[in-house]
Amino acid sequence: MKERSDRLSNIQILFIVSSTIIGVTVLTLPRTATELAKAGGFIATFITGVLMALMLIITALLARRFPNSTIIEYSKEIIGLVPAKILGFVFFFYFISIVTTVLRLFCDAIKVLLLENTPLEVLIITFLLAAVYLCLNGISSIAKICEFFEPLVIGTMLLVIVLSLKNFNFEELLPAFKQDIFEWIHAVPTLAISYLGFEVLLFITPYVQDASKVVKYGFCGILPSIFIYSLFVAVTVGIAGVEPVARSLYPTIQLARYIKFPGGFAERFDIFFMIFWILGAYTTLSSYLYLSSVSITRLLGLRNYKPFILLIVPVIYMLALFPQNVKEISMFSQYVSYLGLSLLAVVVVLYILAVILKKGEIFKNDNK
Amino acid sequence: MKYINSQPNPKNRKKMEENNPPKLKSEEQVDLTLDKEVSKNLEKFKAFLKDSSDVVFREFSLGTQSIPCALVYVDGLVNTAVINEQILKPMMYQIALLETNLNQPIQLDKIFEVVKLHTLTVGEVREVKTLDDAFLRVLSGEVAVIIDGFDKILIANARGWPQRGIQEPPSEVVIRGPREGFTETLRVNTALLRRKIKDPNLVIRTVQVGRRGKTDVAYAYIKGVANQELVEEVERRLNQIDVDIFLDSSQIEQYIQDSYLTPFPQIEVTERPDKTVASLAEGRVAILMDNSPYALIVPATFYQFFQSAEDYYERWILASIIRLLRWSGAIFASLTPALYVAIVSFHPGFIPTNLAISIAAARATVPFPAFVEALLMELTFELLREAGARLPRAIGQTIGIVGGLIIGDAAVRAGITSPIMVIVVAITAIASFLIPSYSAAMAIRLLRFPFIVLAAIFGIYGVILGFIILSVHLVTIKSFGVSYMTPQAPMRYQDWKDFFIRLPSQVMMRRPTSTYPVDIDRRDQDPIKEETQ
Structure with a gap:
């Protein structure tokens, strides 16, 4: 019996999007937000989320117009062969960079928080190979893993937030309402990296059951991240205050550390949180690894992406070891974030062109 | 018949020829079509079966005209009372009575039909026209009735062999619910x-x-x-x-x-x-x-191995709690020793300080690292379990006593292991037996060894890595086209009614969707179905 769900269901679209978005940056997001927007970090995070949700809708609309191909193919239809190839290559380059960033940020955090004496190389190799194992099993397995892990990840994060509310001090957040709106806007480009991940929509439409639902379920996919991120920033600041959060390396872990495990079973809630955060990071890394191999495969006009995973893994490994310190990593991630945003701008342009040139399919009654 | 005619696998032919099996006489001579003469047909049976002492060939004559007939059956697979009373008696004696009463012998060309329709007082009678079929029937316990003058054989079902009665299934005992189990027949x-x-x-x-x-x-x-x-x-x-x-x-x-x-x-x-x-x-x-x-x-699917028949006979609230217990049993059985190793050797800060201190104090005399300690004790447990599983009950108790003493007391006193480790082993053991399915429980229990190794190398991170790899492995398995982790991955909310918990039967009117049933509803009339029509 052939299972009819080998194609991705609507729920799976939701989970792929949300688990690609929620990942490594949860640990550092409150610091970045607070550094840039002070007490108004949570508002800036929320605004970024809303803006990114709009971008997601445009991305999904573009993807929906071409349900049978990925952006690598249909960009040819819109902007011609050579620019499309260049765009495809930029996408590939972007995915490689973001895999590297995610991997390096993850392994650094593991090294600092859990395994101080383990060499970074070992951590990178093990985690990368675990992601390779998943990617070799195809997109439907990735979707299933996202479905499996994401409720656990989101659940734990909400649990951390709820359990921290005991020490929450609303006064710490009050200065936010005296802030200038530009202070928030100014933080948007840097915070946007935390919301990147919905580019996956541009590549999975050929595998979904019902492409007309991509917009709706993709949009639902970004909602958990908006709420969890904003709450995390608000709660960390509300508990520790602006200055300590801005100076802390992993403020979310700090937050979890304040929690007393109910029943006194465990001393440190942060390890418990780490466990589920690893799952979140894993889904993010796997989707991006899949995307990078699929993008290069499609760029070369081939179908079987699996050999390419094995080809790009050494490249990612070497790139991940390249930055020497935390500062270089954050610079690197900054640049990846800008690259991602500019690619999103290109997506918007592509969408507008597609609408003007009347390319692709048009769904009319989609809100059923 | 396949094993007479079948050619050996061409790949193996050379080897078979080398071994040069002595050729059966039957293999060369027997023509597999049936003959009209009883003696010739019987010869064909005998060509194969005469060396087997359990096969009975009974020759007799039918009716007043003394038509030669024969029975072939396997002694032990048939009910002799049926053969004597329902086959032999009517054919040898009652048919002759009938003929004398009617005052005319039965026509020779109709004798086959008469025997089939009037004589054999057996429930299941059929005709076979090839030796192949006849062999299969005879060897599975039916009786071949060969009548002279016909190139077909009557097969009468007189099966009856010693068999085990219906008993309570020993591997799936329930307190409430039917107590019958399948047998070998x-x-x-x-x-x-x-x-x-x-x-x-x-x-x-x-x-x-x-x-x-x-x-x-x-x-x-x-x-x-x-x-x-x-x-x-x-x-x-x-x-x-x-x-x-x-x-x-x-x-x-x-x-x-x-x-x-x-x-x-x-x-x-x-x-x-x-x-x-x-x-x-x-x-x-x-x-x-x-x-x-x-x-x-x-x-x-994976979740089925956590269901027991009793879940559906017990009240749903209790059944749900017990099922949750089983799921936690699976987690404990596979992860407890690994978490012990990870926490003791990498993250002692994870547990409350007092507990960490008492573990450290208990481990002070243990000469091995936690990894070796855990591996040693878990292996000992597996040894004892395996030794006890196949022993006769009387000796099995000895294993229990020896195991209890070795694992429990002596090992701790000798300083080989800490009391905490003994508790960990005990939890693992008990938890693994919560899972109703024996083979699933075994798989889950054996997982703890790779987990222990990963925990010894990478601590908690290793345990999570192991969990990730295990999850990926599980989601890629399919059983007859259905994903193994349904209804969790892929998500099917309708099936969650009977997943971690069991909801009341009134709520579970729909069949699980993971098997793609044709008729989705258990009820005669489905209110929702009618609404949509």
């Missing part, structure tokens, strides 16, 4: 199913599996509930098995499962007719094999 097992479903749509089809064993394998499903594609897939997989002898349904399982590269069972096995029928009602297919008291149920 296929017909008894199918009868147990029939007794529970009196719907003509219950289909029980039989195929013969095994080149030499010719074992009857029946697969049962409810037409109109089970998905036709699934039934066809089962049929296809059963038909492509090509091995000579099968001893138990577990061997069938190995040939029809999706993948052998996994420790997890992909087919559910049960001894309970009620569980089998419940699965049929969920749109699954049950495979029963003669000589095996275990039914195979396909497709199977």
Whole structure:
């Protein structure tokens, strides 16, 4: 019996999007937000989320117009062969960079928080190979893993937030309402990296059951991240205050550390949180690894992406070891974030062109 | 007949010729078509069976005209009372009475029909026209009645052999619920199913599996509930098995499962007719094999191995709590020793300070690292379990005492292990026995060894890495086209009613969607279905 769900269901679209978005940056997001927007970090995070949700809708609309191909193919239809190839290559380059960033940020955090004496190389190799194992099993397995892990990840994060509310001090957040709106806007480009991940929509439409639902379920996919991120920033600041959060390396872990495990079973809630955060990071890394191999495969006009995973893994490994310190990593991630945003701008342009040139399919009654 | 005519596998022919088996006389001479003469037909049977002492050839004459006849049957597989009273007596004696009463002998060319229609007072009688069929029938316990002048044979069913009665299934005991279990006889097992479903749509089809064993394998499903594609897939997989002898349904399982590269069972096995029928009602297919008291149920998903028949006989709240207990049992059984190793050697800060101090104090005298300690104790436990499993009950108790003393007391006093480790081993052991399915429990219990190794290398991170790899492995498994982790991945909310918890039966009116049943609703009238029409 052939299972009819080998194609991705609507729920799976939701989970792929949300688990690609929620990942490594949860640990550092409150610091970045607070550094840039002070007490108004949570508002800036929320605004970024809303803006990114709009971008997601445009991305999904573009993807929906071409349900049978990925952006690598249909960009040819819109902007011609050579620019499309260049765009495809930029996408590939972007995915490689973001895999590297995610991997390096993850392994650094593991090294600092859990395994101080383990060499970074070992951590990178093990985690990368675990992601390779998943990617070799195809997109439907990735979707299933996202479905499996994401409720656990989101659940734990909400649990951390709820359990921290005991020490929450609303006064710490009050200065936010005296802030200038530009202070928030100014933080948007840097915070946007935390919301990147919905580019996956541009590549999975050929595998979904019902492409007309991509917009709706993709949009639902970004909602958990908006709420969890904003709450995390608000709660960390509300508990520790602006200055300590801005100076802390992993403020979310700090937050979890304040929690007393109910029943006194465990001393440190942060390890418990780490466990589920690893799952979140894993889904993010796997989707991006899949995307990078699929993008290069499609760029070369081939179908079987699996050999390419094995080809790009050494490249990612070497790139991940390249930055020497935390500062270089954050610079690197900054640049990846800008690259991602500019690619999103290109997506918007592509969408507008597609609408003007009347390319692709048009769904009319989609809100059923 | 296949084993007379069949050519050996061309790959093996050379080897067979080298071994140069002495050629059977029968293999060279016997013509497989039936003859009209009794003696010649009998010769053909004897060519194969005369060396076997359990085969009976009985020659006799029929009626007043003394037509030569013969019976061929296997002693021990037949009910001799039936042969004496229902076959031999009417043919040898009563038919002669009939002829004298009518005052005319029966016409020779009609004798076959007369015997079939008037003489044999046996329920199941059929004609066979080839020696092949006749052999299969005789060897599976039926009686061949050969009559002179006809190139066909009457087969009368007089099966009767010593068999185990219906007993309480030892591997799936319930407190409340039916206590009958399958036996080794296929017909008894199918009868147990029939007794529970009196719907003509219950289909029980039989195929013969095994080149030499010719074992009857029946697969049962409810037409109109089970998905036709699934039934066809089962049929296809059963038909492509090509091995000579099968001893138990577990061997069938190995040939029809999706993948052998996994420790997890992909087919559910049960001894309970009620569980089998419940699965049929969920749109699954049950495979029963003669000589095996275990039914195979396909497709199977991971969560099924945490269900017990009793869940559905007990009140739903209690059943739900017990089921949650089983799930936590699975987690404990696979992860406790690994977490112990990870926490003791990498993250002692994770547990409360007092506990960490008392663990450290207890471990102060232990000469090994936590990894070796855990491995040693878990291995000892597995040794004891395996030793106890196959021993006669009287000696088994000795193992219990020795195990209790070694694991419990002596090892701690000798300073080989810490008391905490003993507790960890005990929790693992008890937790693993919470899982109702034996094979799933074994797979889960064995997982703790790789987890211990990963924990020893990478601490908590290693445990999570192991969990990730295990999850990826689980989601890639399929059982007859159904994802193993349904309804969790892929998500099917409708099926969550019977997943971690069991909701009241009134709520579970729909069948599980993971088997793609044709008829989704259990009720006669489905209010939702009617609304949409």
